[in-house]
Amino acid sequence: MTGTGVALVVDDSRVNRLVLVRLLSGLDLEVMEAENGAEALELLRATPSAFDVVLLDVLMPELDGYATLEAIKADEAVRHVPVLVVSGVEELDSVVRCIELGAADYLTKPINPRVLQARVSASLSAKHLRDLELEYLEQQRTLTATIERQKTELSRFLSPQISSLISSPEGERLLSGHRRQITVAFCDLRGFTSFAEQADPEEMLAVLGEYHGMIGGAILDHGGTLEHFAGDGVMVFFNDPVEQDDHVERAVRMAVDMRTQFAVLEAGWRKRGYELGFGVGIAVGYATLGRIGFEGRYDYGAIGNVVILASRLSSQATANQILISQRAAGMVEDVVDVESVGELQIKGLSRPVSASNVLVLR
Amino acid sequence: MSETDAPILDESVLSNLSSSVDDDRSFVVELIETFLADGPDQLSAIDAARTHDDAEALVRPAHTLKSSSATVGAMRLSATARELEMAGRGGALGEGIDGGIARLRADWQASVDALRAWMAGPGR
Numbered sequence: 388m389t390g391t392g393v394a395l396v397v398d399d400s401r402v403n404r405l406v407l408v409r410l411l412s413g414l415d416l417e418v419m420e421a422e423n424g425a426e427a428l429e430l431l432r433a434t435p436s437a438f439d440v441v442l443l444d445v446l447m448p449e450l451d452g453y454a455t456l457e458a459i460k461a462d463e464a465v466r467h468v469p470v471l472v473v474s475g476v477e478e479l480d481s482v483v484r485c486i487e488l489g490a491a492d493y494l495t496k497p498i499n500p501r502v503l504q505a506r507v508s509a510s511l512s513a514k515h516l517r518d519l520e521l522e523y524l525e526q527q528r529t530l531t532a533t534i535e536r537q538k539t540e541l542s543r544f545l546s547p548q549i550s551s552l553i554s555s556p557e558g559e560r561l562l563s564g565h566r567r568q569i570t571v572a573f574c575d576l577r578g579f580t581s582f583a584e585q586a587d588p589e590e591m592l593a594v595l596g597e598y599h600g601m602i603g604g605a606i607l608d609h610g611g612t613l614e615h616f617a618g619d620g621v622m623v624f625f626n627d628p629v630e631q632d633d634h635v636e637r638a639v640r641m642a643v644d645m646r647t648q649f650a651v652l653e654a655g656w657r658k659r660g661y662e663l664g665f666g667v668g669i670a671v672g673y674a675t676l677g678r679i680g681f682e683g684r685y686d687y688g689a690i691g692n693v694v695i696l697a698s699r700l701s702s703q704a705t706a707n708q709i710l711i712s713q714r715a716a717g718m719v720e721d722v723v724d725v726e727s728v729g730e731l732q733i734k735g736l737s738r739p740v741s742a743s744n745v746l747v748l749r
Numbered sequence: 750m751s752e753t754d755a756p757i758l759d760e761s762v763l764s765n766l767s768s769s770v771d772d773d774r775s776f777v778v779e780l781i782e783t784f785l786a787d788g789p790d791q792l793s794a795i796d797a798a799r800t801h802d803d804a805e806a807l808v809r810p811a812h813t814l815k816s817s818s819a820t821v822g823a824m825r826l827s828a829t830a831r832e833l834e835m836a837g838r839g840g841a842l843g844e845g846i847d848g849g850i851a852r853l854r855a856d857w858q859a860s861v862d863a864l865r866a867w868m869a870g871p872g873r
Contacts, residue, residue: 399809402784402817409770446812475816477831496816497762500769 392439392511393417397427397455398473399447403496407442407473410500414507416440424450428458435464440510442494445474445481452481453488460489467517469510473498546606546613549687552628561628562687564677569624570638570669570715571693572611573701574602574645576619577664583618586661594656594663595619601648609641614688622698624689627676635671635718642667642709643723643748649707664706670696671715692736699733700742709745716743723748755824757856758863762822781864784821788814792857795833799842799850807837814853823860829853 394416396407408418419438421427424447431438441459445452452472460466469491474482482493491513492506534554542550552558576582576598583591595618602621606613610631611623623641626634649665656663672693679688700710708728716725725743733740763777770776794810811834818827829852836846 400813400817401787402780402820405780405783406766406820409776413770446809448809475812497820 391415391417392514393419393437394507395419395421395427395430395438395441397421397424397441397447397452398444399423400444403444403473403498406498407503410498410503411442411507413500414504416507422449423447424452424455424458427455428462431459431465431468432462435468438465438468439514440507441468441470442507443470443472443485443490445472445478445485453484456485456488456490467514467521469514471506471510545687546611548610548612548629552687561676562678564675566673566675567627568634568671568673569626569676569689569693570634570671571674571689571697572623572625572638572642572667572669573697574621574623574642574665574667575701577666577706578662579619582661582663590659594661597652597655598649601652602645605641605645605648608644609637611637611641612687615686620701622694624674627689628687635669635715636722638669638715639709639711639719639723639745640748642669643745646707646709666701666704666706667709668697668700668702668704668711669709669715670700670712671718672696695735696733696740699735700731700740703731703733703742704744710742711745713741713743721749755828757823757825757859758867759822759824760867762819762824763867766820766822778868781821781868784817784823785861785864787817788857788861792854795850795853798837799846802842804837804840804842807842808834811837818860821864823856823864826853826856826860829856 394411396404396411396418397420398404398407399422404420408420411418416439419430421430424443426449427441427443428450431441443452443455450458456470456472459468459470466489470489472482472485472490472493473496474485474493475496485493491510494503494506538550538554541553545553552561582594586594598619599616602616603613606623610629611625612627612629614622614624616622623638625631625637631637645667646665653663653665670693672691674689674691674693676689677687678685679690680686696712700712704710710728711725724746726746727741727743730739730741766780767774767777791810791814795807795814798804798807798810811830815827815830815834818824818830829849833846833849833853836842836849
């Protein structure tokens with residue numbers, strides 16, 4: 388059987404309506420009647436969700452079956468209600484036209500009760516499926532909107548590369564840990580600790596705000612992945628999660644850009660009496676990258692000697708120096724001029740390390 | 750227009766109808782009464798269409814009469830109504846139209862008598 392539902396019978400003949408209403412009531416359906424298409428549309432539009440199936444006569448006064456069907460299918464609110472066209476046996480041409488206009492099925496007069504039951508049941512099942520599908524689509528829409536909102540929020544807290552990595556198909560594999568050659572750049576301010584001791588907290592935050600704004604713009608411009616920042620110290624890496632063939636060059640260009648822009652900021656700060664300098668350390672090498680931390684607070688991070696080396700080079704850099712490891716310098720010798728600063732004794736590394744200062748881009 | 754040899758009343762239509770509503774004879778009677786009450790409206794509409802020589806206006810009442818009479822088993826009336834509907838769809842009411850309408854009236858009267866007799870009968 389069909390279960391319950393509401394059918395709308397549209398026929399100008401009272402005799403035909405009586406038969407249909409009686410037979411449909413026998414199918415556990417509640418039945419409403421309309422004498423012509425105009426009345427039917429009025430009923431449908433008043434409560435679009437109330438109807439589960441429409442049985443529509445073709446030849447009627449006021450608004451005939453075709454026009455009614457067209458109006459139903461053109462109306463977003465009611466177009467989902469299946470329409471069964473009821474017509475005489477010799478009107479098969481009109482049936483074809485009705486199916487083309489969007490009718491779900493047809494019935495011929497005189498009505499055969501068993502055929503009526505089968506066709507109505509089929510239409511009600513289709514309608515039920517369609518309703519479930521709409522409900523599902525609505526849930527999907529809500530879900531998608533939520534995910535999009537989360538992505539937007541996420542991208543404000545994370546590097547764009549990392550927030551897009553999280554939602555990418557290969558995200559899980561990359562997050563769970565992988566090894567790759569990367570270029571790491573550390574930057575921090577010279578004289579920041581003593582500045583922080585003297586300055587008001589508001590002044591310090593204002594200076595940090597300008598500094599981070601400049602740094603952030605340069606990282607974005609050169610496609611770096613911001614690993615973290617802590618006070619004045621910032622760690623950026625390249626070639627992960629997005630692969631970049633020119634990762635060393637990108638790091639160097641970013642650092643030179645930062646140094647140029649820092650000079651402008653520094654001039655302003657100097658007028659306010661602040662003595663601050665900018666230093667960068669850059670190294671290239673293999674690291675393990677992925678999710679680092681604990682349940683509840685993870686970062687996307689890099690672990691390896693290359694990180695330590697870049698960090699130490701940054702500590703050794705004097706104001707306006709960009710110290711670059713020998714290996715990294717070798718990979719960008721075509722694009723920059725460097726000067727050797729000799730061998731540096733690096734804490735934690737047994738052997739001294741050769742490094743250079745980046746002078747200018749060629 | 751040719752005369753039809755369809756039966757005035759096909760009682761099997763009424764008995765099938767009855768069995769499809771769990772042998773509810775009162776429903777079948779109600780249906781017949783409705784048919785008898787509404788039929789004259791369609792007959793007058795057909796007459797009016799003839800008077801105005803309006804082929805298009807003849808189609809709908811003839812169509813309605815065709816299908817409602819078939820529902821109650823008045824097959825000869827239904828066949829004649831169908832002929833008139835077709836004539837109307839043809840766009841012009843030809844010479845045979847008056848003869849057709851006269852036969853329709855005669856078929857109508859015969860159907861009324863047969864249906865009343867059926868209702869007065871013992872049922873099935």
